[in-house]
Amino acid sequence: MHRRNVTLWKGFRKKRRPVIEDSKYMPLDQFLNLPELLSRVENDYELVDELLHLFQIEFPRFRQMLRAELACQRLVGVEKAAHTLKGMLANLSVETGASVAAKIEAAAHARDIGTLTQELATFDREADGLLDALAVFVAGVR
Numbered sequence: 033m034h035r036r037n038v039t040l041w042k043g044f045r046k047k048r049r050p051v052i053e054d055s056k057y058m059p060l061d062q063f064l065n066l067p068e069l070l071s072r073v074e075n076d077y078e079l080v081d082e083l084l085h086l087f088q089i090e091f092p093r094f095r096q097m098l099r100a101e102l103a104c105q106r107l108v109g110v111e112k113a114a115h116t117l118k119g120m121l122a123n124l125s126v127e128t129g130a131s132v133a134a135k136i137e138a139a140a141h142a143r144d145i146g147t148l149t150q151e152l153a154t155f156d157r158e159a160d161g162l163l164d165a166l167a168v169f170v171a172g173v174r
Contacts, residue, residue, distance in 0.1 A: 058165050060165045060166060060168075062161070062165065063126055063128070063161060063165055063166075064124060064125055064162070064166075065125040065126075065127060066080075066125070069124060069125040072125070083123075083124060084124070084169075084170055085170065087124060087166070088166060088170065091117070091120060091159070091163070094113055095117065097113045098110060098113035098114060098152075101113055102152070107140045107141075107143055107148075108140075111137050111140035111141050114134075114136040114137035115133075117129075117133040117136075118130050118133035121133055129155070129159065129162060132151055132154050133155060135151045136148060136151045136152060136155060
């Protein structure tokens, strides 16, 4: 990892956030508990950087899978996709997102379409904000 990247990570860790011109973006720590994540990986900034990069690739794919399963009304598939998303988010210490994914999983298991639809809207707001904040953050780190 380059020295500039380590400096940015340490700045983030100390709550000094990069200035973002477009105020629609929330800081990454609004979504991700970075101190907890760093603790899990023994403060390996390179590993966190790699995990975030992989997340940016894989998360949209599983999110689309969730939508496709719901569109086809395959609730078992919705449950499995939500379970995978819950795990992805929990492993990155994205607590609110993981909690909402768990609610989607439970609603699919219970075949509760009303709750499923409501929680999916919440999940989409969280996921959009997370992906936007992550894109801004990773662009500053790389």
